[in-house]
Amino acid sequence: MGAIGVIVRRELGQYFASPLAYVIGAAFLILTGVQFNNDLTLSITVRPVNPALIPDFLSIILVLLAPLLTMRLLAEESREGTIELLLTAPISDTSIVIGKFLGAWIYYTFLLLLTLPYQIILINVASPDLAHTMAAHLGIWLYGGACLAVGLMFSAMTENQIVAAFLSTITLLTLYMGESVGQIVANVDLAAFLFNLVLRGHYAPSFAVGVVRAEDIVYFAGMIVIMLYIAIRLLESRRWR
């Protein structure tokens, strides 16, 4: 097992060993459950079910959820001093960061899988557009990966978890609704440009309506790569301070 695998396993162990993971899981199910129940009720009389219901909801709460899941990743290692052992073990900084990131992303995938029963219920009581549902879930999976990468980057920056969570929430919030600046300046080109920069611009018009576009996949993948690259550099910089 490579170093990345060892770190992923340790991170997953940490998520599932801590009560926080279960609290987050429970809160996640309650919140999505309420959403799902409301939508199902509406679908009986008012309108058809929304196949992208859970992903749409997640696209908002990830702004808060991703920092919660990632704030500890590297900040805690710095605070507890275990970073000193990690950085003096014969493994690269890249494998530390990638291992941490994959650990968080796999846990997030687990949370996403928890909503699977909703889809099963839906298939039994309605006839949802499954392709639409799957596209939306793929989108929110990548979207989540990008949010977690942002959180990990801030966790590499400080040894204070609260600061890490705060900075990543602010950043994600800006990335989520930054395009609203475009509405103020009343310039169509600028608004379109900003919309293409923010997270929602690569989810709402495409994945959310069941469209899978290469540019959106590249956007999220690119964001993950850039954030992890910065995190690796930040980790390396500890050696030079």
Place this chain on the structure above:
Amino acid sequence: MTQVSPPESGLVMIEVKQLVKRYGPVTALDHISFEAKPGEIVGLLGANGAGKTTTMRILTGFMPPTEGTARIAGFDVLTDSMEVRRRVGYLPERVPVYPDMTVEGYVLFWANLRGLKNAKQRVHSVLQRFDLMDRRYKLVRSLSKGLRQRLGLAQALVHDPAVVILDEPTIGIDAQQVIEVRNTVRSLREAHTVLFSSHILTEVEQVCDRVVILHQGRVVASGSTDILSKQMKPGTHLYVALQGKKKNEIRKLLEKLDGVTGVREHEAGFVLSSDANTDLRATLSEMIAAQRLTLLEMRPMETTLEDIFLNLVGKK
């Protein structure tokens, strides 16, 4: 991943040459040099802030030197960092633990991270060595400080490294555990080269073959520990507080006494220095009686590390 090869005989395991480390305007290490041969236990002795931890962090590859070179088993810490890290077992001063892991899980994590082939077996053998086998399913958070120290040692030795670097391993644990840790360090001599830091003089004397004394980032003395104990123990010190004459008159009288090699003011009285085999008390009390002085206080003073530093730095 490559297994750690046994140290070649005759090779210098730790080689530090003209090492300098600056943190901005602060110079933490100022051109220090020393080396350690296979099977040697070298002590880094110094007060807090002397540069012990900085030296160790450079040797483990945690931070780079500003100038100079450091090599482990012939590999440069900067250019061959991975080779160095494979050969070093490191226990930082504050034992870094993951409180949510079990004792076994914790050591196994580091063994796997280092890519050991028979990881489980190695882990069990170090746990047995440090008497942690019974506690292997306990959570690390429940361990006492002394047990954590043992866990840290198990972590540092799980890959059977050629060089073991221990940063003040006896700090903050009780007397019995201190003895255990010292015995453990001594037992490493056969198979490992050990760099051991401490601010306790007697501990370094007991444990190490050679000692490097650091003071404010400089090597003020180095050599075998016997030399240290002969040269550096500057005789005995006696504190006296006298009344009846002016301070400088008393000082002159004390300086004139047979066997006194030095007088310095300390608290309300003076500290008299003499050779180790001279007892000043008899001559002193005769003088006090003859001069009709009042003796307020007289007590022997411990030779502290600080005295030794003052002594050494004074000589330089």
